[in-house]
Amino acid sequence: MQVGPILLAVMIVRALVWRRAAARVETRMIIAPPLPEAEAAFRRRLSARCRTARLIAIEAHDHYLKVHTDAGAELITLRFADALEELGRAHGWRVHRSWWVAADAVEAVRWHRGRGEIRLLGGLTTPVSRTYRPVLKAAGWF
Known part of the structure:
Protein backbone atom coordinates (compact mmCIF):
# COMPACT_ATOMS: atom_id res chain seq x y z
CA MET A 1 0.00 0.00 0.00
CA GLN A 2 2.87 2.36 0.62
CA VAL A 3 4.47 1.79 -2.80
CA GLY A 4 1.25 2.46 -4.79
CA PRO A 5 0.95 6.23 -4.13
CA ILE A 6 4.68 6.78 -4.69
CA LEU A 7 4.57 4.81 -7.95
CA LEU A 8 1.53 6.80 -9.10
CA ALA A 9 3.28 10.13 -8.33
CA VAL A 10 6.42 9.05 -10.22
CA MET A 11 4.34 7.98 -13.25
CA ILE A 12 2.49 11.33 -13.32
CA VAL A 13 5.74 13.31 -13.12
CA ARG A 19 4.85 14.95 -22.84
CA ARG A 20 5.46 16.18 -26.35
CA ALA A 21 4.73 19.74 -27.31
CA ALA A 22 1.68 20.14 -29.48
CA ALA A 23 2.60 19.91 -33.14
CA ARG A 24 2.19 23.15 -35.02
CA VAL A 25 0.10 22.71 -38.12
CA GLU A 26 0.51 25.18 -40.95
CA THR A 27 -2.24 25.46 -43.51
CA ARG A 28 -1.90 27.02 -46.89
CA MET A 29 -4.46 27.57 -49.56
CA ILE A 30 -3.35 26.05 -52.84
CA ILE A 31 -5.29 27.04 -55.90
CA ALA A 32 -4.76 24.61 -58.71
CA PRO A 33 -5.26 25.79 -62.26
CA PRO A 34 -8.70 24.90 -63.60
CA LEU A 35 -9.09 21.76 -65.61
CA PRO A 36 -9.23 22.56 -69.33
CA GLU A 37 -12.43 20.56 -69.84
CA ALA A 38 -14.15 22.29 -66.87
CA GLU A 39 -14.42 25.56 -68.77
CA ALA A 40 -14.42 24.20 -72.33
CA ALA A 41 -18.19 24.38 -72.91
CA PHE A 42 -18.36 27.93 -71.60
CA ARG A 43 -15.29 29.11 -73.53
CA ARG A 44 -16.80 27.97 -76.85
CA ARG A 45 -19.37 30.76 -76.45
CA LEU A 46 -16.68 33.46 -76.38
CA SER A 47 -15.00 35.20 -79.30
CA ALA A 48 -11.59 34.02 -80.49
CA ARG A 49 -9.89 36.91 -78.68
CA CYS A 50 -11.34 35.96 -75.27
CA ARG A 51 -11.55 32.19 -75.75
CA THR A 52 -7.91 31.59 -74.82
CA ALA A 53 -7.62 34.45 -72.31
CA ARG A 54 -7.60 34.04 -68.55
CA LEU A 55 -11.13 34.05 -67.11
CA ILE A 56 -11.50 36.58 -64.29
CA ALA A 57 -15.21 37.05 -63.55
CA ILE A 58 -18.72 36.81 -64.93
CA GLU A 59 -21.30 39.49 -64.29
CA ALA A 60 -25.01 38.97 -64.97
CA HIS A 61 -27.10 41.61 -66.77
CA ASP A 62 -30.65 40.29 -67.29
CA HIS A 63 -30.29 37.58 -69.99
CA TYR A 64 -26.77 38.67 -70.89
CA LEU A 65 -23.44 37.97 -69.26
CA ILE A 76 -22.72 37.23 -74.51
CA THR A 77 -26.29 35.97 -74.52
CA LEU A 78 -26.70 33.34 -71.80
CA ARG A 79 -28.58 32.95 -68.56
CA PHE A 80 -26.48 33.18 -65.40
CA ALA A 81 -27.83 29.85 -64.12
CA ASP A 82 -26.71 28.12 -67.33
CA ALA A 83 -23.26 29.66 -67.06
CA LEU A 84 -22.95 28.47 -63.45
CA GLU A 85 -23.93 24.98 -64.56
CA GLU A 86 -21.28 24.99 -67.29
CA LEU A 87 -18.66 26.29 -64.85
CA GLY A 88 -19.65 23.86 -62.09
CA ARG A 89 -16.27 22.07 -62.04
CA ALA A 90 -14.15 25.17 -62.67
CA HIS A 91 -12.24 26.73 -59.79
CA TRP A 99 -21.31 37.59 -59.90
CA TRP A 100 -19.05 34.57 -60.32
CA VAL A 101 -15.28 34.96 -59.84
CA ALA A 102 -12.37 32.70 -60.77
CA ALA A 103 -10.38 31.53 -57.75
CA ASP A 104 -7.00 32.38 -59.22
CA ALA A 105 -8.08 35.93 -60.10
CA VAL A 106 -8.80 36.99 -56.49
CA GLU A 107 -6.22 39.40 -55.11
CA ALA A 108 -7.91 40.46 -51.85
CA VAL A 109 -11.17 40.05 -49.98
CA ARG A 110 -12.42 42.70 -47.58
CA TRP A 111 -15.41 42.76 -45.24
CA HIS A 112 -16.29 46.15 -43.77
CA VAL A 128 -19.82 39.85 -51.81
CA SER A 129 -23.24 39.16 -50.37
CA ARG A 130 -23.85 37.78 -46.89
CA THR A 131 -25.37 34.68 -48.45
CA TYR A 132 -22.14 33.67 -50.18
CA ARG A 133 -19.73 34.80 -47.45
CA PRO A 134 -19.46 31.27 -45.93
CA VAL A 135 -18.18 29.97 -49.26
CA LEU A 136 -15.26 32.40 -49.18
CA LYS A 137 -14.70 31.75 -45.50
CA ALA A 138 -14.42 28.01 -46.16
CA ALA A 139 -11.93 28.76 -48.93
CA GLY A 140 -9.76 30.69 -46.46
CA TRP A 141 -10.28 34.26 -47.63
CA PHE A 142 -11.80 35.54 -44.35
Missing part, protein backbone atom coordinates in the same frame (compact mmCIF):
# COMPACT_ATOMS: atom_id res chain seq x y z
CA ARG A 14 7.28 11.18 -15.89
CA ALA A 15 4.21 11.64 -18.12
CA LEU A 16 4.33 15.43 -17.66
CA VAL A 17 8.06 15.63 -18.37
CA TRP A 18 7.98 13.40 -21.42
CA LYS A 66 -20.49 40.30 -69.19
CA VAL A 67 -17.45 38.03 -69.21
CA HIS A 68 -14.31 39.66 -67.81
CA THR A 69 -11.01 38.22 -69.06
CA ASP A 70 -7.46 39.54 -69.12
CA ALA A 71 -8.01 40.24 -72.84
CA GLY A 72 -10.98 42.51 -72.08
CA ALA A 73 -14.69 42.21 -71.39
CA GLU A 74 -17.27 40.70 -73.69
CA LEU A 75 -21.08 40.56 -73.62
CA GLY A 92 -14.37 29.68 -58.83
CA TRP A 93 -17.18 30.87 -56.60
CA ARG A 94 -20.50 32.55 -56.88
CA VAL A 95 -20.07 35.54 -54.58
CA HIS A 96 -23.21 37.52 -55.30
CA ARG A 97 -26.53 36.89 -56.99
CA SER A 98 -25.06 38.30 -60.19
CA ARG A 113 -19.47 47.17 -41.94
CA GLY A 114 -21.55 44.32 -43.28
CA ARG A 115 -20.41 44.73 -46.88
CA GLY A 116 -17.92 42.54 -48.64
CA GLU A 117 -15.73 43.32 -51.62
CA ILE A 118 -13.34 41.30 -53.71
CA ARG A 119 -10.50 42.93 -55.60
CA LEU A 120 -9.69 40.98 -58.76
CA LEU A 121 -6.90 41.10 -61.30
CA GLY A 122 -6.96 44.19 -63.44
CA GLY A 123 -8.46 46.36 -60.69
CA LEU A 124 -11.98 44.97 -61.00
CA THR A 125 -14.01 45.09 -57.75
CA THR A 126 -16.99 42.82 -57.10
CA PRO A 127 -19.48 42.77 -54.23
